[in-house]
Amino acid sequence: MKQSKRRHGRDRSPSPPSSKKHHHIHGKSPQRQIHDLGKHRPAFISYLESPNLPPKIKLICEIVASTPPLSVAKVLDDNGIRVTREDVEQVLKLSYGYPAAAVKFFRWAGHQLNDRHSPYAWNLVVDLLGKNSLFDAMWDAIKSMKEEGILSLATFASVFSSYVLGNRVDEAFMTFEVMDQYGVPRDIVALNSLLSAICREGKTEKADEFLRIAKDKIRLDADSFAILLEGWENEGNVAGAKRTFGEMVEEIGWDPRNVPAYDLFLCTLIKAPSGFHEALKFLNTMKERRCSPGMKFFGVALEDCVRKSDARGASLLWEAMTVRSDFRPDTQMYNMMISLHSHLANFDIARRYLDEMVYDGVFPDSKSYNTLFQYLVKSRKLDELSSVFTEMVKNEFLPTQANCTAAISLYLDSGDPYMAIKVWKFMVDNYQSELEETGNFLVLGLRDCNRVQEAVKYAEDMIERKIKLSSFTLSKLKQNLAKAGKGPVYDELFRKWKLR
Structure with missing residues (x-):
């Protein structure tokens, strides 16, 4: 078969195999071609980013990375290194940043292996050269692979990728046009x-x-x-x-x-300005033809509804999802519906989605509860909030510290110190830090609710737990205790505070 020779730019274009035998990678040497890369050379993972390498592999990688290409073989010989086919593959994978030295190592290893490199190692060489834009050497490697009968689609997939990454898409097209001449079906x-x-x-x-x-x-x-x-x-x-x-x-x-x-x-x-409604139209068309998208679209579309506070659109999507028997909404999707309806203060609907999750074989997580909890606090829904808090604790889902603090503030402001204390007890049992602000707020809140005795109790508890009680909080308690004629109680509290 006559060899076709085309040139595009500085490197040869894809061409049919030559009748001349190639046992090595010929053409312009990689070390000379490497100067053509300039600042567009991509970054590669090296052995330095690969911990726990076997000592032998690490040593070879160090030699390849730090030795001038012409000296690689001698340094390897001087170290008395012996390699297997698997060793060669592992070293090549970590030597993309040193193409000239990597090729020298490959040739040196070939002598030990009687020129019986694995097809994967050859593919790595092709990829390594291509990703460094060393296309002449890459094609010489491909011709050698052809003569060895080890070319595959994987080889050409690498070539396609290298040309495209090098912004040479036309050469990728030409590679596809000639690949059957290399024995790989087009x-x-x-x-x-x-x-x-x-x-x-x-x-x-x-x-x-x-x-x-x-x-x-x-x-x-x-x-x-x-x-x-x-x-x-x-x-x-x-x-x-x-x-x-x-x-x-x-x-x-x-x-x-x-x-x-x-x-x-x-x-x-759905990414277009009016894309949601157009997507719904196509969704209906698909449904008429008994076709449907997958979970990805429903997830993306639900996110769009949440972002736009579009409860109607979300309901239409949910109905389209749940009529299918081959898949059900997952926890993330349920959480989006809970978030949407909580934001819109549709708490009965949000609670219904939370309760229905288990019937779909999925289970709520901390986000499911905390989202609902957050909006219940914001809307000052005390009864519903208390119910959700109790259920969360029972099911071992922790309210976030921010949610706990907001709940304590709401309960104290609404005249329910019992629930404020209950949430605080949960906090000190489950969180070890950043409790100072909330603890002081609780003590002052109990004082304002005329629960001075309880305020003192939790102030002492804070001191024992090494949660900092502020001097401002202490001075406020002093005022109340002095008015009630309980100076000694304050003195004892102050003594403990000074010794903290």
Whole structure:
């Protein structure tokens, strides 16, 4: 087969294999090509960010990282190092930042392994070179892999990714066009791999353009459209998503199994200014065709309703979810409904969602209760608040310190010192710090409610627990105790306070 030679920029474009045998990586040396990278060279994970490496692997990585490429083989030999195929793979994974030295290590290891590197190690070399934009050396490695009969789609998926990351999408397209000449089928799986590499990097428009050409030769599948739809969603391109969705329906029709594509499409729609209502329209259309999105869309849509305080929209979504038998809302979704209705002071509805969770096989968590608790305090719903607090403690869900403090303030302000004390006791039993402000507030509140005896009791308790009782609180208690003729009580309290 005649070798095709094309040039694009400084590096060779993808080309069919040569008849000449390549047992090593030839072409312009990586150490020379590395100067072309400049400041666009990506950051890679090295052995320094990988703790608990075996000593041998760490030593080899240190040699690769710190030795001039031409001296790598000698230093490795001088250290008497022997490697396995697995050792080579592990070192290469941690040597992306040193491509020239890594290639020298790879060649050196090949002599020990009788040139029987694993396909994975070869793929790592291809990826390592490509991610460093060393495309000449990358293609020499690919040709060597071809001669060894170990090329696979994974190799070309790496090449696609490297070209796209290097902002050379046209070369990724050309790689796809010639991959069958390297013995790897140019089929729908390969096409989807190419599309995925392009869309991941925010170049969905390019992928869409290529898809229009490729579909004349390769029949698209649901994954092809889902990949594009994910790209449009990530880029927030509603027009692109609508176009791709329409083409998908035309090409492959409606399919209840195509949940990811429906999910991605509706998630994109909802990002538009009036997208929620349009998404609901498409949701109804899908329902008529016995199709549905997945949990992701419902979660995103519910978040949108909570943000906009849209109880009606949330109810429509909830109904669309719960009529399906194949999945049920999870705890996070229930929490969003509890939050929405609590914010709107629909406490009966919020409480109903809290109670219904267990019937769907999910269970409330601390956030479920604390959200409701917070809004009950804000709305001064004392009876409901007391009931929720009791249930929380019984079910071992801790009210947050902020919620406890707010509840104590409300109870004292509303003339219910019993519940204020109950919440305070819970706080000191469950929290070890940041209790000073609330404790002083409780003591002063009990004093203001003419519960001076109890105020003194909890002031003494604070001192014993080493919770700082302020001098201001102490002076206020002194006034009341002096009026009641209980100076000795104050003196004893003051003595304890001084010794704290």
